[in-house]
Amino acid sequence: MPVPTKQKALLIPVKQGEFTIAERSVPSPESDELLVRNEAAALNPIDWKIHAYSFFVEKYPAVLGSEGAGIVEAVGDSVTGYKPGDRVVYEGFRSDDYNHTTFQQYTTIKADFATKVPDSFTFDQIVTIPATYFTAALGLYHITDGPRFTPPWIEGGRGKYTGTPIVVIGGASAVGSYVIQLAKLSGLSPIIATASLKNKSLLESYGATHVLDRNLSATALREEVLKITGAPVELVFDAISLAETQNAGFDLLAPGGKLIIVLFPAVDEDKTKSGDRTIAGVSSFVNLPQNYAFAKTAFAELPGLVERGDIKPLRFEVLPGGLAGIPAGLDKLKNNQLFEVA
Ligand SMILES: NC(=O)c1ccc[n+]([C@@H]2O[C@H](COP(=O)([O-])OP(=O)(O)OC[C@H]3O[C@@H](n4cnc5c(N)ncnc54)[C@H](OP(=O)(O)O)[C@@H]3O)[C@@H](O)[C@H]2O)c1
Known part of the structure; x- marks a missing residue:
């Protein structure tokens, strides 16, 4: 199936504005990037903090989210080792174009910040890691x-x-x-x-x-x-x-x-x-120059560690509603209401 030109994304339209689902273009991968159709995204405390306090983000509308897992849809010219259809997990990052964040259907990400998902793990499990x-x-x-x-x-x-x-x-x-x-x-x-x-x-x-x-x-x-x-x-x-x-x-x-x-x-x-x-x-943004080489190795080594059971994915809760379910999930994180049902 051809990759669509438009996608749905969860936007913060203006500083501290209400989360809104809207349409955005699907980006094309640069030569060292993968285009990933997201199947799962994890929530992090930083997402509600950015929304509430407006740090790290200057450009609006903004798209947040830093951990994604999904299917490779397209591969940049210089990328080796990946093909369309591969299951991957990755750590995204914020940039002015918001093409590398995860609260959207498609993300472009440097292949160095992604890794393949072992067959025995679901996207929901694996996205708890990056x-x-x-x-x-x-x-x-x-x-x-x-x-x-x-x-x-x-x-x-x-x-x-x-x-x-x-x-x-x-x-x-x-x-x-x-x-x-x-x-x-x-x-x-x-x-x-x-x-x-x-x-x-x-x-x-x-x-x-x-x-x-x-x-x-x-x-x-x-x-x-x-x-x-x-x-x-x-x-x-x-x-x-x-x-x-x-x-x-x-x-x-x-x-x-x-x-x-x-x-x-x-x-x-x-x-x-x-x-x-x-x-x-610690400042864990993968795209910081001082983190890049370490990130590349750490992500390359991850599938082996996970397959051997050396690194275990965390417990998780699947939120209903896809992108629309994220704001309520961020409120739960903010209010320390994790795993209340467990
Ligand atoms: N610098 C970076 O690059 C970076 C990267 C990732 C995260 N962070 C920051 O790291 C912090 C943790 O993030 P996270 O995603 O790991 O959090 P998280 O999974 O949401 O942590 C929630 C858990 O923290 C525990 N907790 C809360 N207050 C505590 C306290 N006073 N003493 C001991 N345990 C406490 C609670 O455990 P119990 O259930 O046992 O009470 C709670 O279940 C956040 O502030 C986040 O913004 C920074």
């Missing part, structure tokens, strides 16, 4: 001030860090769930995560060795972590990164330790002025 998995991987293996561990897909990386503890704040978040899974592959131990205790067995299935109640005070959290590790830790990954969690995470660190965060830094100034501990921020 952006948050990549965020976790960047923090552990790539960012300049991070620990820069050898990734488990590089020879000698798997299991290399046995006996190195990690604390993951927000282990049940999508980012935190992948930090735990990657930490396990890297051999880090113990892997201590904070979460609502109803998520304890889920996090243990990802590789957490200890799950602590996320409602503990910072002091109580420190006491519990010290009971497990016997000493302050070298590494905390704060997958939530509110001021409260960043401060609690920073307090767990030994001198020379690193706190990895996913939002803007918010640790109290009096704690950071001695400079004895590092705060390292």
